[in-house]
Amino acid sequence: MKARGGVYEVLKQAKYLALKHHLLTKQDDYFVLDSDRFRAFFSNYSIAVGLTRNLGLSIGIMSVKLGFNITAHMSTDAKTWKKNLLTSKGITVIEYTTGYSKAVEKKDTS
Numbered sequence: 001m002k003a004r005g006g007v008y009e010v011l012k013q014a015k016y017l018a019l020k021h022h023l024l025t026k027q028d029d030y031f032v033l034d035s036d037r038f039r040a041f042f043s044n045y046s047i048a049v050g051l052t053r054n055l056g057l058s059i060g061i062m063s064v065k066l067g068f069n070i071t072a073h074m075s076t077d078a079k080t081w082k083k084n085l086l087t088s089k090g091i092t093v094i095e096y097t098t099g100y101s102k103a104v105e106k107k108d109t110s
Contacts, residue, residue: 006059014042014066039067048073060091
């Protein structure tokens with residue numbers, strides 16, 4: 001998932017999965033996606049994000065809030081506070097010594 005428009009992309013994917021599995025209709029209040037029932041459902045799915053700056057944080061934080069399993073791919077030179085924030089929210093952080101562009105490249109093949 002690309003970081004730009006991250007929150008929208010996460011919500012779009014959540015809606016798609018819920019509709020596909022007949023857990024939600026287009027007439028339903030989409031706030032139900034933020035419930036234990038949907039968190040349990042979304043925990044069966046994973047999202048990977050290549051992280052730079054603060055854009056990828058939105059994907060990670062929103063995704064984990066909805067119950068998705070998240071893996072954040074980032075360079076080892078990323079700020080420590082970002083790594084700590086992500087791991088404190090239950091997000092798996094994979095670091096690459098080769099820099100951000102290689103982290104994204106490896107994320108795309110995983």
